[in-house]
Amino acid sequence: MSEAVSALDGATFEGFAKVEETGLRGMITVRGDLASKEMSAAIKAATGAAVPAQRKVTSGDKGAVAWMSPDELLVVVDYASVNETVATMTDGLKGSHALVANVSDARAVFRVSGDSSRDVLAKLAPVDFARDAFGAGDIRRSRIAQVPAAVWGNEDGSFEVICFRSVAQYVFDVLKVSAQPGGDVGFH
Amino acid sequence: MLTLQCPYCGVWAEETELHAEGEAHLKRFGPGSDDADFESYLFMRENPKGVHFERWRHSNGCGKFFHAARCTMTLEVFGTYPAQTLEPPQDIKDKISAKQPGWSWRDFS
The missing domain is CATH 3.30.1360.120 (Probable tRNA modification gtpase trme; domain 1)
Known part of the structure; x- marks a missing residue:
C-alpha cells in the first residue's frame, strides 16, 4: 500500500x-439523528466521548467528537485506527438512517x-x-x-x-x- | 453590515458567512401546472419597501437554509426561523406587528 x-x-x-x-489525522464525518440512543452508543464505543452539545467538542480516551451542524458530527481519531473506528460506528448505527464516512485524506x-x-x-x-x-x-x-x-x-x-x-x-x-x-x- | 442568527447553530453570523437565496415561502409549480402559475413561480418576486421575508443559507458554517424576516427600509431584522415551514411563526409576526402595524406581505399579515 x-x-x-x-x-x-x-x-x-x-x-x-x-x-x-x-x-495525518483520522477524521470521520457522521450524519444522523444526534439525539438517538444508537448515535450516543456508537460515539461512545468509537471514542469514549459523549455526543457534544451545540458548537462544542467532547473528548474521550480514543478521540474527540466535534459538533458540526444539527445532524452532523466530526469524529477525530488516530490516523492508524480510522478504518477500525468507521467499522465500529457503521456497525453501531446499523438499521438507523445515518452516514459514516472516512474523510481523513x-x-x-x-x-x-x-x-x-x-x-x-x-x-x-x-x-x-x-x-x-x-x-x-x-x-x-x-x-x-x-x-x-x-x-x-x-x-x-x-x-x-x-x-x-x-x-x-x-x-x-x-x-x-x-x-x-x-x-x-x-x-x- | 447585516448580522443574522442562524436558527440551527445559534451563531450570530455576519453577511460574508451567509449567502442570500432569494425570496422565502415560494410555492413551487412544476410540470403539469398551468402557464400562469409556472411563470409566477419562476419570475414574479416581491420587491417591497418595508417588511420582507428572505431565504438565507449559512454557507460558511453549518450549511443549512433558514428564513429571515426583516425590513428593507429600516434594515431592522425581526427574526430568523427554520426553513421547514410554510409560513412565518406567530412570534415573528407579532414582533413585526408591534413595530409596523398593518403590514402585509403576499398572503401574510
Whole structure:
C-alpha cells in the first residue's frame, strides 16, 4: 500500500505565533439523528466521548467528537485506527438512517499556538475570539479568508484549524501572513 | 453590515458567512401546472419597501437554509426561523406587528 502523507507534510512557521501543519489525522464525518440512543452508543464505543452539545467538542480516551451542524458530527481519531473506528460506528448505527464516512485524506489540519494565536485567527475569520466567547472545547465553522474552515480551541490554549486539503497551501499561506512578525495587533 | 442568527447553530453570523437565496415561502409549480402559475413561480418576486421575508443559507458554517424576516427600509431584522415551514411563526409576526402595524406581505399579515 502507498505511504500516506498529509497535505503539507508538517510544514511550520514561527512568527509572533506558531503555525504548523499537524500531519495525518483520522477524521470521520457522521450524519444522523444526534439525539438517538444508537448515535450516543456508537460515539461512545468509537471514542469514549459523549455526543457534544451545540458548537462544542467532547473528548474521550480514543478521540474527540466535534459538533458540526444539527445532524452532523466530526469524529477525530488516530490516523492508524480510522478504518477500525468507521467499522465500529457503521456497525453501531446499523438499521438507523445515518452516514459514516472516512474523510481523513480530504482534509488538512493546522495548529496555531502562542499568546497571540487569537489575533492570528481573528484577522482571518468573522468570529468573536474574545476569551470569554470562545475557548477550550468550543468549535466554530466559518471561513478563513476566502475558504470554509472550522476552528476549535484546545485545553492548552492553542487552536486547531481544519480545512479542505485542496486549499491547504492557501490556508497555510494566509495564516503565515497573519502571524508574520510585526503584524501583532495585541488585541486579544 | 447585516448580522443574522442562524436558527440551527445559534451563531450570530455576519453577511460574508451567509449567502442570500432569494425570496422565502415560494410555492413551487412544476410540470403539469398551468402557464400562469409556472411563470409566477419562476419570475414574479416581491420587491417591497418595508417588511420582507428572505431565504438565507449559512454557507460558511453549518450549511443549512433558514428564513429571515426583516425590513428593507429600516434594515431592522425581526427574526430568523427554520426553513421547514410554510409560513412565518406567530412570534415573528407579532414582533413585526408591534413595530409596523398593518403590514402585509403576499398572503401574510
